[in-house]
Amino acid sequence: VDIPWVVKPEEKLKFDSIFDSLGPVGGILTGDKVKPVLLNSKLPVDILGRVWELSDLDRDGMLDRDEFSVAMYLVYRALEGEPVPMSLPPPLVPPSKR
Amino acid sequence: QYPAGGSSTNPFL
Numbered sequence: 001v002d003i004p005w006v007v008k009p010e011e012k013l014k015f016d017s018i019f020d021s022l023g024p025v026g027g028i029l030t031g032d033k034v035k036p037v038l039l040n041s042k043l044p045v046d047i048l049g050r051v052w053e054l055s056d057l058d059r060d061g062m063l064d065r066d067e068f069s070v071a072m073y074l075v076y077r078a079l080e081g082e083p084v085p086m087s088l089p090p091p092l093v094p095p096s097k098r
Numbered sequence: 099q100y101p102a103g104g105s106s107t108n109p110f111l
Contacts, residue, residue, distance in 0.1 A: 031109030038110075049110035061107035 006091045015069040028062045054088045066094035
């Protein structure tokens with residue numbers, strides 16, 4: 001599938017720097033490291049739960065760099081008033097996971 | 099830490 005990722009390169013840089021600041025181990029952040037960051041958005045927990053469901057693509061309870069970018073993208077869009085989708089639209093799936 | 103499968107991989111549930 002040849003669709004550009006909706007996470008723009010400049011946004012990815014920003015998300016990557018947040019990711020790195022959280023102290024990933026082996027390129028992966030555990031749920032307990034990501035959770036406070038998402039809670040910090042002040043979005044309702046049920047929304048954040050859905051954001052997690054959509055971004056933890058391999059369902060391992062942890063987020064790698066690309067999964068984290070999906071989570072942050074959804075949080076920022078939600079803060080702008082856009083609804084969080086029930087399932088991940090293809091343009092939001094990181095190219096590395098297709 | 100988390101059981102395989104199931105929604106307990108979600109720290110918000």
